[in-house]
Amino acid sequence: MTDPTAITPDRRPGGRTARVRTQVLDAVRAELAENGHEGLTMEGVATRAGVHRTTVYRRWRDVGGLLVDVIEAAGEIDWRPPDTGSLRGDLTALNQEIQQSLVVQPSFAVALMAASFHSDQAARAQTRLWADRYAQCEIVVERAIARGELPARLTDARSLLIAATAPLYHQLVLLRADPDPQLPERAAEAAVLAAAAGAFSARRSACDPGAPS
Amino acid sequence: MTDPTAITPDRRPGGRTARVRTQVLDAVRAELAENGHEGLTMEGVATRAGVHRTTVYRRWRDVGGLLVDVIEAAGEIDWRPPDTGSLRGDLTALNQEIQQSLVVQPSFAVALMAASFHSDQAARAQTRLWADRYAQCEIVVERAIARGELPARLTDARSLLIAATAPLYHQLVLLRADPDPQLPERAAEAAVLAAAAGAFSARRSACDPGAPS
DNA sequence: CCACTACTGCAACAACTGTTGCTTTAAGAT
DNA sequence: ATCTTAAAGCAACAGTTGTTGCAGTAGTGG
Incomplete structure (x- = not known):
């Protein structure tokens, strides 16, 4: 038995x-x-x-449960950030990808965001998915640092990536503005300029493994 | 009769x-x-x-109709952007206001955003409200230009404001990250640095009254 | 091939959501 | 004060959503 x-x-x-x-x-x-x-x-x-x-x-159980399953399935497809040879090029390409995914009708990405307001489960699943994606994108910044495009090691990759990509989501998802074909490049450029000027540096956060306590 | x-x-x-x-x-x-x-x-x-x-x-008629009415009522309260004497200070204060409105539990602002996915009417009403708010904020950039903090006339106020505020909405609303007390200042700073470096300038858009065709 | 049982299908049910025709109330005009 | 009628209340209804007990189907292990 x-x-x-x-x-x-x-x-x-x-x-x-x-x-x-x-x-x-x-x-x-x-x-x-x-x-x-x-x-x-x-x-x-x-x-x-x-x-x-x-x-x-x-x-x-409910719509949220369905979405969790779908979102987690979406996380399993392997995705690589663009590699164009320059930080500005990478971020622009990344932004164009994002814009594309938000603009197509109907947008699966927007539907997921909208739906994630419905259920805590779906929201958590989507947060995980996004954290993964941004973590995968950090390589873009690391490559830029290795190429000497950015002040060495003093750049917080996550903040830079957020600054570069956030305007797209803001305009297209929250403000529901008409898509602007120049926005991906402009947002990327602004983030690069800010980074070169030393923004995003020396973020004093909880996860600072280098600092001797 | x-x-x-x-x-x-x-x-x-x-x-x-x-x-x-x-x-x-x-x-x-x-x-x-x-x-x-x-x-x-x-x-x-x-x-x-x-x-x-x-x-x-x-x-x-439906929930969307209720929200439209509430949103439009919210647009009637008169609101002024902060005036601290510096662009960085203004944007930081603005961001702190935004963060505050997004973090309080329960957040009326977040509820409106979430709800605006429900009905087209509510979405349009909210878009109008937001357009108004950003238009009101442009004075912040104009003052900075008048003070000589920014390259004269070559700065697109709207883009700068979006760049400064978008990371907050992105982190708190879409990514659902824990609120970071430093983020308002850091996002403001990054936008100021980018602006000083000449991002947001010479936006070639449809509404360029100065250019002789 | 057979037995076991996890999983699915089915049908009846209660609860909730939105609609409609009619009645009642009260704002505004004479 | 009185009349008119826009707007609110009421009640009965249809449609939808989610639940539950039971019966049927089909993986899985022997």
Whole structure:
């Protein structure tokens, strides 16, 4: 007999269960792309996935649960920041990517942001995803430092990246301005100039491993 | 007899009608503050306002309609940007105000942003409100130019203001980072340095009255 | 091939949301 | 004071959302 308290909790990851999961997640993405995050309902997802309502309710509980799963799946695709040979070029390319993802209609990225206001779970999942992305981007700054484009080691990569990218999100997501084709480059340029002038340096934060206590 | 097609459309702005409106809008603000934008339901607002559901449905149609009214009311309070004597000081103070409004729990500002994803009407109303606020802030840049802190006339006020304030919204609203007491000053400083280095200058946009075609 | 049971499907249900026709109240005009 | 009618209240209704008990299906291990 199988011990119910064993480490293996008698789950069934294979076959139908897995198939239903992909069907449902695909349906979520499709609904999200088609109707925006407004039109994302448990009912709609279930119908499109060819699965019964009850199944979706039981396995994902609510819309937030669905989004968490989708967001985490999005985090698994491997992504590399651009490498153009200059900091300004890298940041501009990065911003263009961001602008692209925010401008396409319907925007999956915007839908995720909007939806993350719905559920704490989804919000946390998205925060994790973004933290990962920014961490991956730090290499851009490190390369710039290695090339001597920035004051050595005195630049806080995260702050620089935020400064470079934040205006895009602000304009397109929060202010809902019309996309400006020059903005990616201008925002990147401004961040580079600020960095060269010594902003983003010597951030006295909790995680300063170099400082002898 | 009163001509029904007269300019006066036989509205009744006074008395009960006005009283109901303030009751309902107060209720919206209270619900928003208490339960966040999630807990904002027509039913809840009506009950709290001591008014019947149908009344709220008929006059405001849906949650978006309620928010439009609240947002427009918020635009009517007169607000002045800080005036500390220096660009850096002004922007820092402005950012501190923004951070304050985003950090207080529960945040009315965040609730409005979250809610503006719900309805196009609310989104448009909020866009208008924000455009007003940024327009009001341009005086801060103009004063700095007048003081000679910035390269004369070559600075696009709007871009500078966006660069200075965007990181706050990005960190606190979208990334949901813990508030950093130094961020308002650092973001302001970075924007000032970038401006001094000539970013935000000579924006070639549609509204360039000075250029002879 | 068979038994076990995790997972899904189904159907009936309660709760909530928004609508509609009608009645009642009270603001504003005579 | 009285009349008119915009606006609010009321009640009954349809549609939607989420839950629950039970029955059926199909992985998984023997």
